[in-house]
Amino acid sequence: MSESYAEFHDRLAKIYRQQAKTGRVGRKAVAIDRNGYVIVKGKANRRSFPxxxxxxxxxxxxxxxxxxxxxxxxxxxxxxxxxxxxxxxxxxxxxxxxxxxxxxxxxxxxxxxxx
Structure with missing residues (x-):
């Protein structure tokens, strides 16, 4: 249990490092599913005037x-x-x-x- 928890925090730290490096926090949504996996979902682009x-x-x-x-x-x-x-x-x-x-x-x- 503690091993998977440590893996989870390592993955989460990696995601936060990537966000800090690129500065693109607002364009992605981060969700955690029931199994503890971090899922990064892209947000939809804002539609402009046609x-x-x-x-x-x-x-x-x-x-x-x-x-x-x-x-x-x-x-x-x-x-x-x-x-x-x-x-x-x-x-x-x-x-x-x-x-x-x-x-x-x-x-x-x-x-x-x-x-």
């Missing part, structure tokens, strides 16, 4: 606006957006987001040149 997903949504938004401007024409599109500006609050927000901007105009010219 910048790539947000960028894909923005590109798709401007692409759809550009395709709509290219298909309907800039004058017709602007008239429909202006009509929404005089309606309810929700339609005013849609009018503001769907108003032609330089990026969507550029996309519209590129789509017109291809098709």
């Amino acid at each position: 910048w790539s997903g947000l960028m894909m949504v923005a590109v798709a938004f401007f692409a759809i606006k550009g395709i709509m401007i290219a298909q309907f024409g800039p004058d017709f599109y602007s008239q429909h957006v202006a009509r929404m500006a005089d309606a309810s609050a929700a339609e005013q927000v849609m009018s503001w987001t769907m108003s032609p901007d330089p990026v969507s105009r550029w996309v519209a010219t590129q789509v017109k040149s291809v098709f």
